[in-house]
Amino acid sequence: MKKYLCILLVLIQAFNAFGQVKHNLPIIDMHLHAIGADDQGPPPVKVGTPFKHFGYAEANVPYGETLLNALKNGTWNKVSITSPISDNDLKEQTLMVLKERNIYGVLSGDLAKVRQWKAELPKRIINAVYWDFNILKNEKLDVDSLSKLFKSGEFKVFGEIAIQYEGISAADPAMEPYFKLAEDLNIPVGIHIGTGPPGVSAVTNSRARLGSALILEEVLIKHPKLRIYAMHAGWPMIDDMIAMLYAYPQLYVDLGVINYILPQKEFDFYLQRLVNAGFGKRVMYGSDQMVWPGAIKIGIDRIENCNYLTPEQKRDILFNNAVRFLNLSAKEIAAMQ
Numbered sequence: 001m002k003k004y005l006c007i008l009l010v011l012i013q014a015f016n017a018f019g020q021v022k023h024n025l026p027i028i029d030m031h032l033h034a035i036g037a038d039d040q041g042p043p044p045v046k047v048g049t050p051f052k053h054f055g056y057a058e059a060n061v062p063y064g065e066t067l068l069n070a071l072k073n074g075t076w077n078k079v080s081i082t083s084p085i086s087d088n089d090l091k092e093q094t095l096m097v098l099k100e101r102n103i104y105g106v107l108s109g110d111l112a113k114v115r116q117w118k119a120e121l122p123k124r125i126i127n128a129v130y131w132d133f134n135i136l137k138n139e140k141l142d143v144d145s146l147s148k149l150f151k152s153g154e155f156k157v158f159g160e161i162a163i164q165y166e167g168i169s170a171a172d173p174a175m176e177p178y179f180k181l182a183e184d185l186n187i188p189v190g191i192h193i194g195t196g197p198p199g200v201s202a203v204t205n206s207r208a209r210l211g212s213a214l215i216l217e218e219v220l221i222k223h224p225k226l227r228i229y230a231m232h233a234g235w236p237m238i239d240d241m242i243a244m245l246y247a248y249p250q251l252y253v254d255l256g257v258i259n260y261i262l263p264q265k266e267f268d269f270y271l272q273r274l275v276n277a278g279f280g281k282r283v284m285y286g287s288d289q290m291v292w293p294g295a296i297k298i299g300i301d302r303i304e305n306c307n308y309l310t311p312e313q314k315r316d317i318l319f320n321n322a323v324r325f326l327n328l329s330a331k332e333i334a335a336m337q
């Protein structure tokens with residue numbers, strides 16, 4: 001019997017060596033989007049993975065045009081990946097990556113699109129609500145309708161809350177009923193804190209000062225039971241982020257977008273700082289995949305290749321921390337292996 005077991009083990013190792021039956025450990029992507037292929041400008045568009053630099057405004061040229069051209073031609077990129085042309089290709093390629101790398105994604109975007117993607121790959125999608133005040137106005141996603149979406153169990157995460165792009169602070173009193181709703185219903189909240197496209201305030205109402213994690217302070221005091229994560233880990237305001245993580249043990253972060261657009265050295269500096277400061281148990285992987293399905297693998301590989309993280313710290317970031325934050329049941333965890 002022992003002999004057969006040995007042969008079996010050798011066979012399993014051999015298959016693994018050739019990658020034929022390689023089993024990828026599960027990963028949770030806390031920051032995935034279901035959006036249109038033209039969301040970042042007319043496709044195809046090229047994102048930097050990473051960018052070489054974040055460009056500059058040109059005299060007498062509207063900055064929006066400069067940014068669109070840079071995305072069209074990849075001129076600011078060190079390495080480029082190109083977006084698919086159609087909504088369907090974007091969906092199919094993203095879902096394919098989820099299957100290939102054994103990923104479970106917290107998916108937000110237009111509700112109809114989230115439902116459509118979920119229907120196609122139900123086991124790997126956790127429905128989330130993308131939200132800002134414009135959506136509140138146009139789609140009537142107010143406290144009542146959100147409450148119904150969450151109570152039905154169909155939608156499980158409130159985020160990405162993208163009000164920074166509207167120049168609105170998380171501490172604005174208008175946000176109060178929404179944080180209260182999430183706290184009352186025990187729904188996890190993901191809020192955009194920090195980055196955006198290069199030159200973001202020249203093309204949106206975003207304000208850099210609203211990218212400080214410190215703006216969450218009053219929210220966390222008022223809602224101590226709220227489960228909340230700062231998307232993009234509040235890059236680049238690392239001191240503010242660490243101060244908040246230290247003071248508020250319920251606060252988590254995700255690494256969305258910074259794990260593929262930032263130059264390697266800057267990403268390593270930022271992630272290493274978070275972990276060195278003692279917050280490796282509250283950093284979660286997130287892709288912030290918008291229209292570039294290839295970005296998901298790049299971000300994961302960057303984390304897996306970090307020589308300053310132990311295998312345990314990598315698994316925490318890629319899976320365990322999100323399991324704890326999302327409060328997944330033993331049954332749900334078992335279904336993800």
Ligand SMILES: [Zn+2]
Nearest residue numbers: 160192231232
């Ligand atoms: Zn964001």
